[in-house]
Amino acid sequence: MSMKAKMIVDKDFTIGEVDKRIYGSFIEHLGRAVYGGIYEPGHPSADGQGxxxxxxxxxxxxxVPIVRYPGGNFxxxxxxEDGVGPVELRPKRLELAWRTVEPNLVGLNEFVDWCRKANSAPMMAVNLGTRGPEEARQLVEYSNHPSGSYWSDLRVQHGYRQPHGIKTWCLGNEMDGPxxxxxxxxxxxxxxxxxSAKVMRWVDPSIELVACGSSSLQMATFPEWERTVLDLCYDDVDYMSLHQYYGNRDNNTANFLAQSMGMDSFINTVIAACDYMQAKKRSKKKIHLSFDEWNVWYHSNDADSRxxxxxxxxxxxxDIYNHEDALLVGSMLISLLKRADRVRMACMAQLVNVIAPIMxxxxxxxxxxTIYYPYMHASVFGRxxxxxxxxxxxxxxxxxYTDVPYLDAVAVHNEAAGEATVFAVNRHLSEALPLEIDLRSFGAFRVLEHLVLESDDLKASNTQDAPNRVAPHSGGNAAADGSAIRAELAKASWNVIRVKLA
Structure with missing residues (x-):
């Protein structure tokens, strides 16, 4: 077997524009995502809001352009309503999804404030488990109506004269899950x-809505769930959600790194279900995808049970993530980009402490x-x-999986910046992979940098005491060679090759 790979990209052969919201994330009232994560009033770095x-x-x-909130199963x-108004009057509740006590010190208004500080936007989920259309439309009225009605005036009374203008709303969460x-x-x-969609839009016609898809591709309900749900609400929604997590419980890294191929298949199957319903309804409207939960998740399962x-x-x-987890996260980002024509939003679950890039x-x-780095690289350079x-x-x-390519790669052309970026994973666990990237359609160019995330220890992770054990370097050897780039991708590595176009 010849260990070399070739990639051809042509600026005229496009998949689609990247919607920046594909690099979204998720904050749920779960574990230390909120309390001890984004919010810790006694911390030395805490601001005036904690x-x-x-x-x-x-x-x-x-x-991060958009953050889903407040759940999730939560x-x-x-x-x-428990999370708005004077903090000292907010109730503590038994939270059944994760069997904790929710103190409601942070709620809608505080989260919107945090999003503004983070240069992000909220993606708000409504409760369609124990509640329904009435509470959903009241929440939209509280959030988005200027004033002059009960719920909008209550927001003003709570100190928020200007409406929040939340544009993206999830209609529940994983509703087929027992x-x-x-x-x-x-x-x-x-x-x-x-x-719910009907009355929410009657309050604010400008909002966009995400319907729940199957909780994962392993569900017995998948994909019949998508077909039935869209048959009933196709005209009322804009997106269908997808959720998927992967793990390496068998310590089979070669198989683990191939799991993004399952993600590719999952995305394509949901697109097919959406397009079938479009054809059935003879509709001009196309349903797009919101992959609003995705990540590696398995390390913490035993600890959580105790x-x-x-x-x-x-x-x-x-979860304490290691180097091989970062490689799969890189491939999952590549999978999202390869269907950027239909995947318009995605949320890495989650953002801080809970299966998160930040601890x-x-x-x-x-x-x-470790997973912070491919996420950061894709978000910053993948526009x-x-x-x-x-x-x-x-x-x-x-x-x-069979016929798993050692090279997993995609390219993004940022015409406004005069740049192109190649994201590439070498799945081979013991050998470097020589790569030729044919860029003949771009004319003259030069390589700006070749970032590499690599480690001799697939299980290496970053900790409080060793926060930089696994970190990228700019020592990759990608170089221009006429109309091509030649590089050697280190074994088990994530690579970002940035090109400046003439």
Whole structure:
């Protein structure tokens, strides 16, 4: 087998424009995502509202355009009214989704304030588990109506004269999951989603709405759920959601790194379901995708099973990510970009402490996990037009996948900046991969930098005591060679090759 790969990209062969919201994230009232994560009033870096400024700086470093809130499983039992108004009057509630106590010190208004500080926008979820259309439209009125009505005037009374103008709304969360409070059949959910969407839009016609897809591709309901739900609410929604997590429980890294191929298949199947319903309804409207939960998640499962219930902000779902996790996250980002024509929003779940790129110590430091880096690189450099990647690569067979290319890659052309960026993963665990990238359609160019995330230890992770054990360097050897770039991709590496166009 010849260990070399070739990639051809042409600026005229495009997939679609990147919607910046594809680099979104997620904050749920779960574990230490909020309390001890974004919010810790006693912390040395806390601002006047109690938000950790050290965390805010790390969030800004990723350039996160949108953040989903307040859940997640949490939202299906949440009364949003508990989180507004004077903090001293807010109730403490038993939170059944994660078996904790929710103190409601942070709610809608505080989260909107935090989003503004983070240069982001909220993606608000409504409770369609224990509640329905009435509460959903009241929440839109409270958030977005200027004034002169009960709920908008209540917002003004709470100190927010200007409406929040929240534009993106999720109609519930994982409603086919038996773990979900108020779980529903596809017909039950399709009807309540349609009715909720109707009255929410009557309050604010400018909003866009996301319907719940199946909770994962492993669900027995998938993909019939998508078909039934869209049959009932196609005209009322703009997006269908997808959720998927991966793990390496069997310690089979070659198979683990191939799992983004399953993500590719998942995306394409949901697109097919959406397009089938478009054809059935003879509609000119196209439903796009919101992949609003995705990540690696498995490290913390054993620890989570031992947490005592009914505490406040226990350390739940605190996966400590290693180098191989960062490689798969890089490939998952590539998968999202390869369907940028239809995946318009995505949320890495989550942002701080809970299966997150950012970790904190209560009262102490904040640091970057390994997965922070591919997420940051894609968000900062992956803006523009995604180009069709023609890849010729040696392949391998894994336990669950066959013909897995060692090279996983995509290119983004930022015409406004006069740049092109190639994101590439070498899945080979023991050999470097020589790569030729044909850029003949671009004319003259020069290589700006070749960033590499690599480690001799696939299990290496970053910790509070060693926060830079796994970090990228700019020592990659990509170089221009006529109309091509030649590079050697280190074994088991994530690569970012940036090109300045003439």
């Amino acid at each position: 938000f950790r400024s050290d965390v805010l700086e790390l969030v800004k470093g990723i350039d 939202v299906s039992g949440y009364n949003w 773990w979900q409070i108020g779980a529903k059949t596809a017909v039950e959910y399709g009807r309540i989603a349609s009715e 947490i005592e219930p009914w505490s406040i902000a226990p350390p739940q779902l605190e 904190t110590a209560n009262g102490g430091a904040a640091w970057k996990q 523009g037009t995604v180009l069709v990647p023609l890849v010729d690569s040696p392949k391998y067979d894994a336990t669950d």
